[in-house]
Amino acid sequence: MTNDDEPRWLTAEEQRAWVSFVGVLVKLPSALDADMRNSAGLSHFEYSVLSELSETAEWMLPMSRLAELANASLSRLSHVLTRMEKRGWIERLPCPENRRVTYAKLTKAGFEILAEAAPGHVETVRTLLFDALSPTQVKQLATISNRILTKLDPAGEWPPAAAHLK
Amino acid sequence: MTNDDEPRWLTAEEQRAWVSFVGVLVKLPSALDADMRNSAGLSHFEYSVLSELSETAEWMLPMSRLAELANASLSRLSHVLTRMEKRGWIERLPCPENRRVTYAKLTKAGFEILAEAAPGHVETVRTLLFDALSPTQVKQLATISNRILTKLDPAGEWPPAAAHLK
DNA sequence: GAAGATTGAATTGTCAATCTTG
């Protein structure tokens, strides 16, 4: 719609950026998800759950923490883990110290699924993202993403996954 | 997981960019959607449908074209339009020239909903995105997004929305 | 009462027919 009369509307430059960026926001996640389902038979979200667990020493995390790392609500995670548990990829364990806590633990079978899926996924991320960008643009994207994340999560000890990247 | 032995794994620089960018990919759409629902009572997808229609001279578009512009499948669009039609925001019209085509047309009521929602939405996009970025970074983001979109849609006369931005 | 987690109901999205027109 025409909003030239609205306060603080976007400049032409901003509109161009916004239209393109929204396209990426919508299309890239579905492309990643479709590729993961076709090549490995799991959703991209399930992949990230397996991936986060595999990064830890004990292959396990409390549900709440896993939800943060996988960018999900606790409710969503719980539903998804129920399905993954049925397929034998993860198991639930009670925490002896704090009996409110449930650990999600990666099984051997789950790890194998992840190990099969990972190379293809990395290749897809390369193809769709990094092959299209110069090294300079990769740095720009990292900087831009972190700035946006700061706005999205002002409390902001983001990223929660930072631990395993040090 | 540790994949140092896999072919073409990501560099540290690429991993940093990827972790942050995935965060944006997941969190920004849900933030936009949540804000739209709270402040205007419609989903971000419904907003973009109304918005695309309002950009046209006749306030209407064929379903297929609208699906392209809104980054949706025809099936999803049809379901959503059924709900929007019930709320009186759009109406469906047959095309006299080609009777396979259905036009989706914005109603006056739909336009008013859009007009109420738009300023707040623009403000949110500013707050979450553009206020966090320098003018240079806005240009970088546009360039990077277009490069990614070229990979995602190699046929690529993207963006389909270009018409109204000339 | 708040934290951690789960559950069921309702909404929304996807997928595979189906229908009509060109």
Next chain:
DNA sequence: CAAGATTGACAATTCAATCTTC
């Protein structure tokens, strides 16, 4: 038979209780 669109069945997500433990 392909293009445009719709529909219904099914899967996934969200939302609002609910339950237990601290």
